[in-house]
Amino acid sequence: AQTVTQSQPEMSVQEAETVTLSCTYDTSESDYYLFWYKQPPSRQMILVIRQEAYKQQNATENRFSVNFQKAAKSFSLKISDSQLGDAAMYFCAYREISKLGGSEKLVFGKGTKLTVNP
C-alpha cells in the first residue's frame, strides 16, 4: 500500500512571507495524481492544487505552487505572500487506484498545521 509522509506537524509563517510544506510518498506506480488539501478549523476539506505524475511541469494555482520531484518521491507545497486566511491544516494526498477491483481512494498524510502570524 502507498504511504504519504508529512514530516512537519506544525509550521508558522509571517504574513506576506513564503512558506514551504513538505510531503514524501511511496509508490511503485509510474502514473498517478498527488494533491494538497486545506482544512480550516471546523470547516471542510478544500482542494488546493493537484499534480499529475506524468507532467514534468510543476503545478501552480495563484499563490500556491508545488515542487514535484518524481524520482525523489517528493511533493512540497509553496505558499507565497501568505495571508491570514491561509491558516489551516494542510494535507498531502496520493490517489491510489486498485488495478484488480477498479477501486480508488486517497491516501493522506497526517497533516501540517500552518499558523500565519500578522
Place this chain on the structure above:
Amino acid sequence: DTGVSQNPRHKITKRGQNVTFRCDPISEHNRLYWYRQTLGQGPEFLTYFQNEAQLEKSRLLSDRFSAERPKGSFSTLEIQRTEQGDSAMYLCASSSGPEAFFGQGTRLTVV
C-alpha cells in the same frame, strides 16, 4: 449545485445506539467515498462506491459499519452498537475525475 452535503453535522449518541449519516454528492458524480478523521490525523479511507456498487471496504470497517448507495445517488453510513472509539469526524467525498470534493463532515460523539 452547492457541493457535497452531509447530514447531520453533529451527532451525540449513547454507547450501544445505532446512528445513520447521509451524504448527498455533487450531481452526476459517479464516485463516492467515506473517510473517517480523528483529531490530529489525516482522513482514513472507509469505503468506495462507483455508482451504486460498493467496490471496496477498508479493514477499518468492522461488521458494525454498513454503507449503501441506492440508485447511485445519495449514500448512507450506518454504525450499529456504537462504541466510544467510533467518535470521529465522518467525511464524505465525491468525484467524476481525479479530484475529490469533500462535504463538511458529520462529527460523531459517543458518550
